[in-house]
Amino acid sequence: MFFKKRKIRNNKDNQAVTENSQDIDQLFAKVKKSSDFKQFPLTDESGHLIISYYNTLVDQQQLQLKILMVFRETPFELDRLEKIDDIKKIIAIEDIVITDNRNEAESKLLKGYAILQMKENDQRVALILLSNDKAGLREQNNVENEFSVVGPQIGFLENIDVNIHLLRLQINTTDLITKEVNIGSTSNTRVIIAHIDGITSEQHVNTMTQRLQDIDFDVIFDTSQLHQFIEDDSLTPFPLLLPTERVDRVVQALINGQVAVLSSGSPYVITGPSTIIDFFISPEDYFLPWILGSFFRLIRVFSVLFSIFGTSIYIAVITYHYEMIPNDLFGSLSNSRYSVPFPPVLEVIFLEFTIELLREAGVRLPTKVGQTLGIVGGIVIGQASVEASLTSNVLLIIVALSALASFTTPIYKMSNTIRFLRFPLIFFASIWGGLGIVIGIAFLIIHLTRLESLGTPYTVPFYPFRPEDLTDSIIRSSYSKTPKRPNYLRPKSIWRYHPHNHKKKKSDFDE
């Protein structure tokens, strides 16, 4: 609250300053301080037809072909250009804006437009689009972090127009509406809210738009920043909106009636409102037969549970509940702990910390070094710490398995959450044993059921219970069973498609 008030005051100060200096000359005086700003007359006559632009923002080729050629090569008849408005007839560029607004001129100049003046100190100018928005951006759009074996490998790029193009390729209807807002007082980033008209509930679109418009921040680097600003609850480790780099995922979300937010310069698109199950769904589930898809989805859910509870159950059992250990296992467990000098908690924290270090280091290092690190970390450190009896080898297996299990989550943000959730549970298990784990689970469930994503419950369809939407949650049912959009999204039209009622297969006798 305190911060909000201060922000609003700051904002007012800024506006007051900008409104004082209206004219173009002041703008030029300011931008001339930069070395990449260029200003020169197009013709021999000085002080006439002055073009000004940022050298680094415009496309040099276009500048030469479309503007310099027109004015310099052939003898140019000046009388064709009486007013600045006539420039549209001469220059073959689609986006030319005539304005005398200093603010518009400034923002366009920064987006790669060139300013053309008839005479020096003219207030009415033409803004000509020469921007070179592809320069410096990645062009390879392979999926890098949400890889799948089956299905398309197309991901999003930093270029927002290409991203929209990718969406339009698949949602080939005029109902795909894109709404643009500019966010960031310094970066002035283009942010696009996409939804499908006639499907997506107005409420979600309005909530998303309103929350995005309310953002006051200087530079928007990525959608994950926007994500943090517009979340319903920032006091949670769970991601409440789903960030993805896969095109098919966003298309699927839009088709179901969710809203997508794209931001210029970010290859990640956030979709919402999302539920906790969305984070364990991989697009690959839909490309495999439903039995296999469901099976792998179940494996993913169980591996997440194992990843969260594996080490804490180890602590609870080894420290407090040795009665639970089966007779046959008792010997090997007791033996592996025999020469370890630490209590189980320290042992676990040591090993978990090592794994987290490996992960963190693996992310920062270049891929070629990363492999070596994996071998050094995984095999050498693991084996050596068992040899040096710093940890027991059973624990090494459990920790390695739970680290492996946490990688099965398709969304990276969720796997981070799972990494984090282990530690409070380890803490609970170490002070209260099995009771502690139950207390931890209780806290977790209470927290989860209270979460909301764009105002819809996060744990739907389990709580509140929506049996109809269970068809595509933990189990990926066959396509004939999932023709409807999920109810909790309140879509305007409920049917996605109409499955044929297949005729009964005739047996050989009938023919």
Place this chain on the structure above:
Amino acid sequence: MKLCFLLISSLTFFLSGCGIHERIIDDVQIIEALGYDREEGKVKGIAIYPTFAEQGNIKLKIYKTASDSYEDILPRMNAKSAYPIETGKLDFVLFGKEYAKQGIEDVITNFSRNPNTGSRMQLGIAENTAEDILQSSKHVNLSFHLSEKINQNIESGNLPKMNLHMFLNNFYQEGRDQILPYLILDEGQIKIDGLALLKNGKYINHINLRKSFILKTLIDGSHNGQYKTKITQNKKEGFILLKNLDTKTTYTVEKSEGLPSICIDLTIHAEIEKASSWFDLKKDKDIVKLKRILNEHFKEEVQSLISLAQGYNVDPIGLGEKVRATSRNWDYQRFMDIYPELKTTVHTNVYIPNTGIEE
């Protein structure tokens, strides 16, 4: 948020006083078998504990102690141990015959109240002293082998299903007496030699392994197990080994008032595994003959077992329970008085679906 914080801090403060003390797996001394003997008015305790110092090499070691009553046997052992003795993995308790004659009720009821010990623990009666038996099992480098031995014999041998839980069930229920495995030393090895019959936690007598198989079929039926019978026909003697006996027993209480009479219907499906060579198992006539012989044999065995139990005045089969289930005026004391005169009729149906050979 404040509430959440208050809850966490209050849990930490109040629950940490609840005496959840750490019992880290390698900082406790588990004992896997415990024996009680009574000698010269004193109680002797013997416990086997495993040590897991080397990989894959388990050594069993022994604590012995004596006291004037059983209650402080464990604390006295604790004084000898490097780590606190824990009974959480205790799964075999053996009583010497002398001890069992005076009653094992105290020990059993206290184990049943202890939440650390499992109710699937096995109990047993030793022929002489528990010490002999446990001492000789020390050389086996296999932890928990005594209870495994009993479990294995329940699963595939001639012992009826039993453990602490079932013992307590029989102990507290009116109309059934307790049974425990009876262990002897046979050529220096521990052998299960039938069942000990107990009444109110006191040892009465024991029966051999053959009889215990009959008892098993009467109590919970059997699915496997092997049974040897001697057969005489036309003055020729021979043996038959039956296997995969699938038996089912139904009890019908024909009269529950006055002197009850119970009809026992025994259905046995058995394969013949081995037979003396003069049987021609390919002939249907011989099979029919064999069935008749087996029918009579089993009828005789069941009758003799029941009269034996009646002679000892113990009821391991639970005939009293069957009568209780059908009578409105149940009086346990009266039933115990008339139990030796209880009438039973036995019908047996033997089926031989298979005369298969040895696998």
